[in-house]
Amino acid sequence: MRPPQVQIDFGTPPGTPPRTSSDFEEIPYPATHPSYNKTAQSYKHEELLPLHHMNEDTSTRRRVARGPGSSGGFMSGDEHESEMHYDDDGKDVYSKLRPTRSRVGSGRVHRPPPPPPTSISEFISQNLEHLPPVIYTLLSCWTRFHKIGRANTVVWDEAHFGKFGSHYLKREFYFDVHPPLGKMLVGLAGLLSGYNGHFEFQSGVVYNEDVPYVAMRVMMATFGVALVPLGWYTAVELGMSSWSCHLVALMVLCDVAWLCISRFILLDSMLLFFTFATVFLLTKFHNQQYQSFSFDWWMWLAFTGISIGCVTSVKWIGLFVTAVVGLYTIEDLWEKFGDLRMTNRDQIRHWAARVLCLIILPILVYMLSFKLHFLILNHSGPGDSTMSSLFQAHLVGNDFGKNPREIAFGSKITLKGMGWGGGLLHSHVQSYPVGSGQQQVTCYHYKDDNNHWAVLPTWEAPEYNPNGELQFLQDGDVIRLQHVPTTRHLHSHAVAAPVTKLNNEVSGYGNSTVGDFHDYWVVEVVDDINQGTKEHVTKIHSLTTRLRFKHQALGCYLYAANAVLPQWGFKQLEVSCTKENDPEDMHTYWNVESHWNDRLPPGDAKFYKSPFLRDFWHLNVAMMTSNNALIPDPDKEDILASSPTDWPWLRLGLRMCGWGDNQTKYYLLGTPVIWWGGTASLIVSVIVLGVYLLRHQRKYVDMTPQQWDHFLYVGKIAGYGWFLHYFPFFIMGRVTYLHHYLPTLYFSVLMLAHLLDHFIFSARWKDSTKRVAFGVCAFLIVGNFWWFRKMAWGIDGPINDHWGLLWRKTWNIYNA
Numbered sequence: 026m027r028p029p030q031v032q033i034d035f036g037t038p039p040g041t042p043p044r045t046s047s048d049f050e051e052i053p054y055p056a057t058h059p060s061y062n063k064t065a066q067s068y069k070h071e072e073l074l075p076l077h078h079m080n081e082d083t084s085t086r087r088r089v090a091r092g093p094g095s096s097g098g099f100m101s102g103d104e105h106e107s108e109m110h111y112d113d114d115g116k117d118v119y120s121k122l123r124p125t126r127s128r129v130g131s132g133r134v135h136r137p138p139p140p141p142p143t144s145i146s147e148f149i150s151q152n153l154e155h156l157p158p159v160i161y162t163l164l165s166c167w168t169r170f171h172k173i174g175r176a177n178t179v180v181w182d183e184a185h186f187g188k189f190g191s192h193y194l195k196r197e198f199y200f201d202v203h204p205p206l207g208k209m210l211v212g213l214a215g216l217l218s219g220y221n222g223h224f225e226f227q228s229g230v231v232y233n234e235d236v237p238y239v240a241m242r243v244m245m246a247t248f249g250v251a252l253v254p255l256g257w258y259t260a261v262e263l264g265m266s267s268w269s270c271h272l273v274a275l276m277v278l279c280d281v282a283w284l285c286i287s288r289f290i291l292l293d294s295m296l297l298f299f300t301f302a303t304v305f306l307l308t309k310f311h312n313q314q315y316q317s318f319s320f321d322w323w324m325w326l327a328f329t330g331i332s333i334g335c336v337t338s339v340k341w342i343g344l345f346v347t348a349v350v351g352l353y354t355i356e357d358l359w360e361k362f363g364d365l366r367m368t369n370r371d372q373i374r375h376w377a378a379r380v381l382c383l384i385i386l387p388i389l390v391y392m393l394s395f396k397l398h399f400l401i402l403n404h405s406g407p408g409d410s411t412m413s414s415l416f417q418a419h420l421v422g423n424d425f426g427k428n429p430r431e432i433a434f435g436s437k438i439t440l441k442g443m444g445w446g447g448g449l450l451h452s453h454v455q456s457y458p459v460g461s462g463q464q465q466v467t468c469y470h471y472k473d474d475n476n477h478w479a480v481l482p483t484w485e486a487p488e489y490n491p492n493g494e495l496q497f498l499q500d501g502d503v504i505r506l507q508h509v510p511t512t513r514h515l516h517s518h519a520v521a522a523p524v525t526k527l528n529n530e531v532s533g534y535g536n537s538t539v540g541d542f543h544d545y546w547v548v549e550v551v552d553d554i555n556q557g558t559k560e561h562v563t564k565i566h567s568l569t570t571r572l573r574f575k576h577q578a579l580g581c582y583l584y585a586a587n588a589v590l591p592q593w594g595f596k597q598l599e600v601s602c603t604k605e606n607d608p609e610d611m612h613t614y615w616n617v618e619s620h621w622n623d624r625l626p627p628g629d630a631k632f633y634k635s636p637f638l639r640d641f642w643h644l645n646v647a648m649m650t651s652n653n654a655l656i657p658d659p660d661k662e663d664i665l666a667s668s669p670t671d672w673p674w675l676r677l678g679l680r681m682c683g684w685g686d687n688q689t690k691y692y693l694l695g696t697p698v699i700w701w702g703g704t705a706s707l708i709v710s711v712i713v714l715g716v717y718l719l720r721h722q723r724k725y726v727d728m729t730p731q732q733w734d735h736f737l738y739v740g741k742i743a744g745y746g747w748f749l750h751y752f753p754f755f756i757m758g759r760v761t762y763l764h765h766y767l768p769t770l771y772f773s774v775l776m777l778a779h780l781l782d783h784f785i786f787s788a789r790w791k792d793s794t795k796r797v798a799f800g801v802c803a804f805l806i807v808g809n810f811w812w813f814r815k816m817a818w819g820i821d822g823p824i825n826d827h828w829g830l831l832w833r834k835t836w837n838i839y840n841a
Contacts, residue, residue: 131264131731131734131735131737131738131739132262132264132308132311132312132738133262133263133308135315139151157267157270157274158253158257158258158274161254161274161275162250162251162254164278165249165250165252165254165278166250168278168279168284169246169247169284170243171818172818173242173246173288174238174242175689176682176688176691178231178682179226179228179232180289180681181291181681182291183228183290183291184227184228184229185226186207186211186291187224187290188226189207189212190211190212190214190215190216190222190241190290191215191222191223191224191225191226192222192406193209193212193222193401193402194220194221195406196402196403196404197405197406198402198405198406198408198409198412199407199408200408200412200644200647201648202652202655203339203340203341203648204337204338204339204340204391204648205338205394206295206335206394207295207296207338208292209394210295211241211290211292214240214245215237215241217240217244218237218240218241218244219240220237220241221235224236229682229683238290241290242289242290245288245291245294246288246294248294248295248298249284249286249294249297250287251301252277252283252287252297252298252301253274254274255277255298255301255302255305256274256276256301256771256774258305259301259308259775262308262309262311263775263779264735265739265778265779265786266782268781268785268795268799269778271803272802272803273774273775276777277774278810279696279699279806279807279810280700280770281694281695281696281810281813281817282694282695282700282763282764282770283695285681285692285693285817286693289681292340296336296340296343296768297767299332299335299336300336300343300346302332302335302336303329303333303336303347303350304346304349304742304771307353307742308742309325309328310322310326310328314357317371317375323378326378326379326382326383327382327386329350329382329383330382330383330386330387330390331387331390333346333347333350333383333387334386334388334389334390334393335390337391338390338391341652342750345749345753345768346746346749346750346768349742350383352741352749353741358375358376358379395644396637403420404421405423406420407471409423410449410471410472411470411644412647413441413635413639413643414441414568414618415568415569415633415634416635416643417618418568418630419633425568425618425619425633426628426629426633427627427628427630428567428568428621428628429567429622430567430629431497431498431566432497432498432566432567432617432620433480434480434495434497434504435491435622435624436479436480436620436622436625437478437479437509437622438479438480438618438620438621439476439618440506440616440618441615442585442612442614443571443615444585444586444587444611444613447585447598447612448468448470448598449468449469449618450466450478450585450615451466451468451597452464452511452513452533453467453475453511454511457523458593460520460521460522460523460530460532461518461530463530463533463534464508464511464532465532465594466515466531466532466600467590467594467595467598467599468585468597468599468600469597469598474509474510475510477508477510478507478509478515479506480505481505481506482496483503483504483545484505484540484541484542495625497565498548498564499564500548500550500565501548502547502548503545503546503577504548505544505545507537511533512535512536512537513533513535514534514540515533515544516531516532516533516543516544517529517530517543517579517581517602518530518532518579519579522599522601522602523591523594524601525584525586525588525599525601525603528581528584528603529579529581529601529602529604531600531601542578545577545578546577546583547575548565548572548574549573549574550562550570550572551570551571551573551608552571553566553569553570555569565617566617567616567617567618567619567620567628568616568633569616569632570616570617571614571615572614572616573608573614574615580604581602581603581604582602582603582606582610582613583600583602583613583615584600584601584610584613585598585600585601585612587653588601653758655760656758656760657760663760664837665679665680665762666760666761667679667761667762668761669751669752671763672765672769673703673707674700674701675694675695675700675833676835677836677837678692678693678694678763678837679692679762679763680692689819689821690819690820690824691817691819691820692816692820693764693816694813694816694836696806696813697809697813697832699770699774699806699809700773702777703770703773703777704773705777706773706779706780710779713780717736736783739775740779743772743773743775743776743779746769746771746772747769747773750768750769781798781802786798786799816830824838824839
């Protein structure tokens with residue numbers, strides 16, 4: 026028998042560069058070789074042995090990471106392991122670092138793909154892992170589609186989002202505060218279901234027989250069905266045990282709020298789908314970090330970027346999950362920046378890949394949704410006045426392109442404010458209850474006769490003859506603007522505006538025979554899209570010439586920003602006269618939108634071009650302005666609204682329809698054990714992290730480096746995701762509702778499953794104990810769901826006959 030060989034290291038000869046692992050050829054043992062099996066088993070035992078699976082000699086000598094400051098971030102490649110030496114109290118006395126080959130220490134354990142199956146039985150055995158998510162998906166179909174057409178009335182926000190299908194089928198331009206992808210998908214659902222687009226979707230109204238509302242609901246609910254398999258596979262990619270994967274799938278399947286919101290013609294099911302998909306794709310990409318720049322690495326990185334573009338194209342709340350991906354990417358690149366073994370070329374490639382796939386690609390997807398939106402909705406509709414005058418001129422059914430190009434005295438016009446979100450200069454017979462008490466002048470987004478103004482010369486000018494020689498409007502002319510329906514003149518004086526107190530009030534004053542010098546406005550040309558800068562503008566044209574109106578007596582400028590008048594002003598935008606002369610202030614810019622003058626020839630649409638990028642930017646700013654205007658109304662009580670502090674502990678629910686005894690009633694309320702358990706897990710996770718950090722500081726060892734990396738990785742995905750989806754609502758001024766918390770809930774579900782996995786299912790407990798723990802959790806989840814299932818499936822009859830639903834006194838389920 027040969028004696029064991031001894032290897033002696035005499036060091037490296039002088040002048041010889043150090044050798045790396047790439048200089049050697051690694052020859053693995055065959056899988057059947059005894060040495061291979063012994064080595065693999067010992068390695069597996071060493072790496073995957075649970076913390077508590079140790080005897081008395083090793084229970085106080087656990088191998089742990091050096092703490093959160095090591096390589097345990099989102100990305101844990103290029104890490105170092107350490108030789109750890111312990112005293113009798115289990116403390117790490119000192120550590121000696123040694124480099125190891127790069128690998129991902131968190132997420133799903135990478136396994137080589139199996140060989141191609143040679144029989145059906147072998148194919149089935151290789152894919153048995155996909156059987157549970159298939160079963161859960163079938164159950165998801167049942168819960169989402171069960172009695173989906175029970176209520177034949179327009180439920181809750183179907184009155185708002187259902188109209189999208191009508192406008193897309195009629196191809197009418199329609200303004201809304203949300204990006205267009207979700208609205209296009211609603212329109213596609215209407216098209217595929219055979220909807221003709223002629224139903225008004227008024228809240229509580231019974232659907233007509235020719236409205237395929239059930240088919241449209243089913244298509245929206247399909248996105249809700251997909252949440253369950255996405256939850257399962259995300260848990261798999263996060264490296265959770267099979268027990269925790271089952272719990273994640275059960276919680277997504279059995280949450281009543283997710284179920285309820287998915288069963289109607291709303292955007293929320295699509296928002297949730299793309300939020301879940303973005304997290305899943307991010308975890309898939311993370312698990313490819315061991316083979317950077319491979320095909321799979323590029324594929325999952327690109328899919329993540331596409332999903333980011335889609336989720337932000339449904340609702341801007343999708344920006345929150347985008348921030349999660351952004352934090353992951355920042356930490357990932359920071360770790361790579363500190364890797365001195367990585368070449369500069371690879372550093373640049375990593376940065377370029379992230380910029381390309383996670384910034385440029387999502388922006389292109391987002392812009393593409395708007396391009397399709399503009400191409401499809403190319404007819405004039407109720408929302409086109411939000412867009413620029415040039416954009417409207419190209420809509421089918423709009424007559425702006427036929428306007429006479431040159432403006433003359435005596436012309437009747439409408440003036441469009443060119444500030445972002447600006448409307449049409451408007452007046453009505455109501456007077457200001459404050460200030461001068463004269464007739465109100467506002468900015469209004471909808472077209473009517475109260476937007477019409479006549480261009481007239483000053484009172485001191487020679488008597489104006491409407492049938493005399495035409496006098497065209499030019500830069501520097503002093504004019505009067507007379508409101509056609511009421512004959513009042515656009516007027517300003519040294520009285521504070523009702524909202525913007527630093528500006529002067531603008532009002533309607535006098536009549537066709539009464540007025541004064543405070544009615545005079547000096548026309549100042551800014552530029553013209555066709556003619557160029559001010560110096561090249563020879564004549565003022567409708568649509569293309571941008572103007573400012575300076576009050577001749579006060580020197581202030583006609584101004585329409587985003588200040589909203591109180592209820593006495595019908596919540597329209599305030600028009601005032603700003604004392605600041607800022608030539609770059611878009612809120613002082615105006616253009617002639619409509620123009621009527623029988624003595625002038627009609628215009629030609631070929632002169633009016635509206636660039637896509639300008640329209641894209643204009644619509645996004647208008648959406649942002651309208652979003653910011655969705656603030657709580659102090660003049661009325663919104664019984665559906667809630668505050669962010671109400672959500673984590675389910676303090677309030679939401680009645681989604683009428684509550685009469687003869688109506689099918691739906692109440693938006695989450696499954697309590699899921700919501701309360703998720704919120705409690707977030708608190709526990711902070712405590713656990715603090716304890717681990719304190720023990721690490723005292724040199725106690727609780728986990729191996731790989732286990733610590735995995736604990737932090739999943740905790741950061743869940744914790745950062747919840748924080749970034751929840752706390753922005755505290756700084757928003759807009760009104761909030763319970764459904765705003767639904768994307769946030771997903772991350773608390775992941776955190777709950779993560780902690781259960783960490784302390785129970787991946788711990789040293791016996792299998793029987795794990796089965797009991799899983800059974801208790803599953804029973805609570807399913808039992809809670811079954812108790813509250815009618816909240817989502819519909820409650821018939823008097824609500825007070827359904828006892829046992831009022832688990833919190835603050836829920837307004839029962840009638841008083």
